[in-house]
Amino acid sequence: NELALSESETRDDSSLLSSLLIFPPLMAAPAAPPGPPSGGPSPAKKPPLNLTNKPGEPAFQLKLDPLNEVVLTWTKGVSSHVDMKITNSTSDWQSYKVKCTDNNIFRVRPPLGFVEPGKTETIKIFQSSMTLPEANRHFFALYHKKCTADDSKKQPRTLWKSDTKPDGVVRLLAVFSSTAPPSISGAIPDEKTEGSKMDAVRETKNDDKKDEKKDEKKEEKKDEKKEEKKEEKKEEKKEEKK
Numbered sequence: 001n002e003l004a005l006s007e008s009e010t011r012d013d014s015s016l017l018s019s020l021l022i023f024p025p026l027m028a029a030p031a032a033p034p035g036p037p038s039g040g041p042s043p044a045k046k047p048p049l050n051l052t053n054k055p056g057e058p059a060f061q062l063k064l065d066p067l068n069e070v071v072l073t074w075t076k077g078v079s080s081h082v083d084m085k086i087t088n089s090t091s092d093w094q095s096y097k098v099k100c101t102d103n104n105i106f107r108v109r110p111p112l113g114f115v116e117p118g119k120t121e122t123i124k125i126f127q128s129s130m131t132l133p134e135a136n137r138h139f140f141a142l143y144h145k146k147c148t149a150d151d152s153k154k155q156p157r158t159l160w161k162s163d164t165k166p167d168g169v170v171r172l173l174a175v176f177s178s179t180a181p182p183s184i185s186g187a188i189p190d191e192k193t194e195g196s197k198m199d200a201v202r203e204t205k206n207d208d209k210k211d212e213k214k215d216e217k218k219e220e221k222k223d224e225k226k227e228e229k230k231e232e233k234k235e236e237k238k239e240e241k242k
Contacts, residue, residue, distance in 0.1 A: 046136055051171040060170035062094060062115070062144055063087040069173040070140055072127045079128040086123060086142075088115035095147045095159050097166075098123060101138045101174075105129045108140070112156035114147065127176075138174035 053059065065085040073080045088094045094115045100106040107126040115121050125140065127133075143166035147159060 057169040060168040081126040084123045087120040114152040
């Protein structure tokens, strides 16, 4: 009886082992890793733009107002502008140039010009973005170069070639201050109204580009006439010698 009992126990154990191999017991899923504690640090912010001068770039020698950044008011569907004053604190005439990071958002008037010694010129910077521009992304670069009083009678574009080296460089961060959209009796401007405003801004930009091209053509014609006069004088001198 004891032997029979032992064999029975062995058979039972073998059956149990076979069932475990065929149908393994369900295991509990591993616990998810613990999340960040509540009130923990927020995601890292985008590092600020490095607007310091590049190696070999000379420091800006003129006075600017504003000095460090350009603050523009942004309202959906509305163009805004801010004045920048540039003062020539040197004893020489200076020609300046202003560049921006996106011509579809910004418009600078005038983008090139001259400043007499001891005088101040005002530059208008417009923004016409349909959406609030990304922070810490856009900036304005300003350059200046010494010139003469005679140079100031020409188009400033003639002084700024692709290989022109400036006498001073500075970059100013563009900062946007968002405001509530304008409304009348609580009414919110519709998309058609906003679209028409932006169309008007685009048309103004196109007109400005046309004016610039006209000025360039006028300057080219002047240069051609000067060359023609020089050639005529040369021919006259040749005739006199004969």
